[in-house]
Amino acid sequence: MRAVYLKELRSYFTTPLGYVFMAFMLVLFGIYFMLYGLIYQNADYSYVLDAVTMLILFALPLLTMRMFSEEMKNKTDQLLFTSPVKIWKIVMGKYLAALTLFTLALVITMFQPIALSALGGSVPIQKVAGGYIGFFLYGCCFTAIGMLISSATENQLVAAIASIGVFMLIFLLDGIATMLPSTRAFALGVIIIAVLIVAFLIYRAVRDIYVTGIVGVVGIGAAVLLFFFVPSLYDNLLVNVADWCSLVIRYSDFYTGVFDFSNVVFYVSFTVFIVFLTIQVIEKRRWS
Amino acid sequence: MELKLEHVTKRYGKLEALSDFSITFETGIYGILGANGAGKSTMMNLITDNIRRDGGKILLDGEEILQMGDRFRQYLGYMPQQQGMYEHMTAESFLTYIARLKGIKGKAVREQVQHVLELANLQDVRHKKLLGFSGGMRQRALLAQALLGEPKILILDEPTAGLDPKERVRIRTFIHELSQDRIVLLATHIVSDIESIADQVLLMKKGKLQRMGTPQELIAAIPPEWEPVAYHLSLEDVYLYFLGE
Numbered sequence: 001m002r003a004v005y006l007k008e009l010r011s012y013f014t015t016p017l018g019y020v021f022m023a024f025m026l027v028l029f030g031i032y033f034m035l036y037g038l039i040y041q042n043a044d045y046s047y048v049l050d051a052v053t054m055l056i057l058f059a060l061p062l063l064t065m066r067m068f069s070e071e072m073k074n075k076t077d078q079l080l081f082t083s084p085v086k087i088w089k090i091v092m093g094k095y096l097a098a099l100t101l102f103t104l105a106l107v108i109t110m111f112q113p114i115a116l117s118a119l120g121g122s123v124p125i126q127k128v129a130g131g132y133i134g135f136f137l138y139g140c141c142f143t144a145i146g147m148l149i150s151s152a153t154e155n156q157l158v159a160a161i162a163s164i165g166v167f168m169l170i171f172l173l174d175g176i177a178t179m180l181p182s183t184r185a186f187a188l189g190v191i192i193i194a195v196l197i198v199a200f201l202i203y204r205a206v207r208d209i210y211v212t213g214i215v216g217v218v219g220i221g222a223a224v225l226l227f228f229f230v231p232s233l234y235d236n237l238l239v240n241v242a243d244w245c246s247l248v249i250r251y252s253d254f255y256t257g258v259f260d261f262s263n264v265v266f267y268v269s270f271t272v273f274i275v276f277l278t279i280q281v282i283e284k285r286r287w288s
Numbered sequence: 289m290e291l292k293l294e295h296v297t298k299r300y301g302k303l304e305a306l307s308d309f310s311i312t313f314e315t316g317i318y319g320i321l322g323a324n325g326a327g328k329s330t331m332m333n334l335i336t337d338n339i340r341r342d343g344g345k346i347l348l349d350g351e352e353i354l355q356m357g358d359r360f361r362q363y364l365g366y367m368p369q370q371q372g373m374y375e376h377m378t379a380e381s382f383l384t385y386i387a388r389l390k391g392i393k394g395k396a397v398r399e400q401v402q403h404v405l406e407l408a409n410l411q412d413v414r415h416k417k418l419l420g421f422s423g424g425m426r427q428r429a430l431l432a433q434a435l436l437g438e439p440k441i442l443i444l445d446e447p448t449a450g451l452d453p454k455e456r457v458r459i460r461t462f463i464h465e466l467s468q469d470r471i472v473l474l475a476t477h478i479v480s481d482i483e484s485i486a487d488q489v490l491l492m493k494k495g496k497l498q499r500m501g502t503p504q505e506l507i508a509a510i511p512p513e514w515e516p517v518a519y520h521l522s523l524e525d526v527y528l529y530f531l532g533e
Contacts (some may be wrong), residue, residue, distance in 0.1 A: 002388070003385060003388030003389050004389070007374075007385050011374075011376065014376050014377075015376060074372045074373070074374075074375070075368065075370040075371075075372030076372040076373060076374060077372075078338065078366070078368045078370070078372060079366075079368070079372065079386065079389075079433065080389065081338055082336045082337075082338065082361060082364060082366040082368075083361060083386070083389040083390055084358040084359070084361040084362045084389075084390060084391055085358070085389050085391075086358060
């Protein structure tokens, strides 16, 4: 894993990609820092951490788009897969390298609130520290998603565009959910479709019609039974689920000064799950 | 060391790329001849554990390679058909990276990298980026990476494809020199590449082993009425006679 990590980290700096990413991040933070800290004379740096949440999603694909796409396109993946390194180590090596660069850029931005504080501004340290922790976890999740997308295509441009699309969808998820019908029947319909999709994915993975059937029947059966016996569960279900899953809403807790450990657990679990999915995708591609 | 394929089958949809294929490899150079689609690369990909087989066993000294997993890959040196490389790396850093992937540690990394650079005659260009390498230099760099970790099984897929005659001779000689105490599998459709160096020649067609033997045995098996391609019988005639191509 160390060899992959070091090689990946180095490769960010042997091509312009790493520099462009860091420059993008620093310029982005710099613009909002200038706006809030210097023009509006506001020492609360958490405003900056709030403002960059969406725009940063355009920068992260720079880090993730080439992670596996490039290996597949150049056929260097064959060298990796015939070496005695486990797939999870390859994935983790690449992921940690991307995360290191992201963290490095983030650490550099910390000079801004430090400077504000040093110049006499009353920076709310705890709130800003919480904001940074949240922003780091937020970046961990989106970096993992970008890596997953990169593992599914050998075209870097496709990986970048798809990443931005998926990032935007996730970013707007809770907003989209509020636009959907809030009736119980609609929520039931969405759940049935979700169960069918899960059953299909299970079938593709295990090719076992019985397992697929059991998952499908049990899932739909449970959804229908709940619909009749606990109907209140379906009130505003989609909005509630979207809010619970939202990476953005959870992040807002951090920069508004609420440190809820369950949010940390959610971000870490989400990241681990996406990294696990990436390992599965790579394993599957390798065998196909 | 013994690498055994027992009734190995691989299908791509309805096409049977390798059909109930059995063979035992021991130390030496095995030249694998066959037209495109004969099953050469499929066999190599199965041995390198890069594709899933549909049936049969592959055993290294009696142990299934799938169960050996990473331990099996430590015995393996693989030179793929495509010249996939990290273009922005120098030859030395590329080889250092592969050495580390192979689990070589500490001082041994530098020693082995120097050794394979010398073997592949890449010493003078070791600080040059792979991007600027010629086809022959790239092939030698790929061959060099396959040699790291002193693998006991060396799998070379079309190692001389696209090279000029001078480079081909150089690589051929190189392969011959490193065949001691190793199983070397060399797939190619360039007959002259293996004529002088292979201990055994496998003739493959449509996923099946048509015939196997030393070059002399195969040449001797051609009936006298066959008209040689050139002045005397060679592996070219064996290829044309047995594979009909």
